[in-house]
Structures are given as C-alpha cells and as structure tokens.
Amino acid sequence: EVQLVESGGGLVKPGGSLRLSCAASGFTFSSYSMNWVRQAPGKGLEWVSSISSSSSYIYYADSVKGRFTISRDNAKNSLYLQMNSLRAEDTAVYYCARETAHDYWGQGTLVTVSS
Amino acid sequence: ETTLTQSPAFMSATPGDKVNISCKASQDIDDDMNWYQQKPGEAAIFIIQEATTLVPGIPPRFSGSGYGTDFTLTINNIESEDAAYYFCLQHDNFPLTFGGGTKVEIK
Numbered sequence: 001e002v003q004l005v006e007s008g009g010g011l012v013k014p015g016g017s018l019r020l021s022c023a024a025s026g027f028t029f030s031s032y033s034m035n036w037v038r039q040a041p042g043k044g045l046e047w048v049s050s051i052s053s054s055s056s057y058i059y060y061a062d063s064v065k066g067r068f069t070i071s072r073d074n075a076k077n078s079l080y081l082q083m084n085s086l087r088a089e090d091t092a093v094y095y096c097a098r099e100t101a102h103d104y105w106g107q108g109t110l111v112t113v114s115s
Numbered sequence: 116e117t118t119l120t121q122s123p124a125f126m127s128a129t130p131g132d133k134v135n136i137s138c139k140a141s142q143d144i145d146d147d148m149n150w151y152q153q154k155p156g157e158a159a160i161f162i163i164q165e166a167t168t169l170v171p172g173i174p175p176r177f178s179g180s181g182y183g184t185d186f187t188l189t190i191n192n193i194e195s196e197d198a199a200y201y202f203c204l205q206h207d208n209f210p211l212t213f214g215g216g217t218k219v220e221i222k
Contacts (some may be wrong), residue, residue, distance in 0.1 A: 004158070035211075037213075044202070044213055044214070044215040044216045045202055045204075045213040045216070046213065047210055047211040047212065047213065050209070050211070059209045059210070061210050062210070095158075095159070097159075100206045100211070101149055101161070101164060101206060102149065102151070102159075102161065102204055102206070103161045103164075103170075104158075104161070105151075105158040105159040105160075105161075106158055107156070107157065107158045108158075
C-alpha cells in the first residue's frame, strides 16, 4: 500500500525557516517524481514544487522560488522541502504527492507563519 | 501559466442526482487533466486520469469527459459518501495548476 506521511510543520515567525519531510513507503520511491502542494486556509490548492526521480529536474512556483528548496534522499525514501524567509502568506497545509499525475497524496502538515 | 476555472464552487445534491463539475483551461492542455476527491482530514484520492479514464478501484458512477480546454467530472446517482471537495489538476505544463475546487454537499 502506497503511503506518504508528511511531518515538520508547526508555528514559525515571519522570516523564519522550517524543513518539511515526506516519508514514502509501499512503492519504489527512487522511480517516481515527487511534488509539494499547499492549501492556504479557505483557499484552493497551489502547486509548490516538483522534483524528478533522480533530482535532475526541479521546478518551483514563482511564489516560492529563491526561498524554498526541494530535495530527496532515495536511500531514505524521503522527500524534503526547506522553507526559508517564511511569510504570512506561506501559511497552509502542505501535502506531498507522487508523480506528475499526483496519483497518491499524504494527509498534509500544517505550517503557520505568524508573530 | 494555464489557469483552470472550476465551477460551481459549491453545490448541494440529493442522493440519486446526477452532478456535473466543470473545469475550463485558459489554453489547450490536450487530455492532461486529472480529478481528485478530498474529504476533511484525509488524503486526496485520485479518481479520473487523462480527462476520461477512471482510476482503478473508483466506483463507475464517476466519469470524466472533455479535451483541450473544457472538462467535466460527472457523478451519476450520487451517494451520501460522495460528499467531499473535488478539484482538477492540469499536468500539461509547468507551473502545474489546480482548479479552485468544488464542495459537494449531500442533502
């Protein structure tokens, strides 16, 4: 059974940093691209970033480019999102999802940016 | 960037109704459209891939149609368990974009 479990969310002050993790199981992690998607309170979903299976290709939304860094460790079956220079507008539930098709999703981790 | 306009934002249906949810793309995306269902506190579920293909394990009352810029998710004979938030995703080009979502309530 495919499982994606996000962790690392929490309360952080504006300008602060946070690192999200997504632990994958039930499939050959190293064969799939992965994504981060977020949903702000009361808003729709927003794609954040994607990384190819070997990390050769990485894409970011303009809203996070230069502040967020996606990475993965295929040996640990894990996906990461390093978030720096956080802003109030980054407050959201962050989800990881498998493949460009987003065929499997985690349940999300809440990031709150507030002073 | 491809903008997806999803409608309606909210709908209320009676068990047995046929429900249509629309997603319109601002440019041609072929059939690179997927649909998802999400319930509060749960992971999103992949229900329609490539605009028209039912994901294995999803009840056949769900169907998708469309190509290019106009897409529709249809739920036939809607059931109480179908109360959820539905959204579309285009994966034709980066940045990937989502529709605004539709909350479906069952009376």
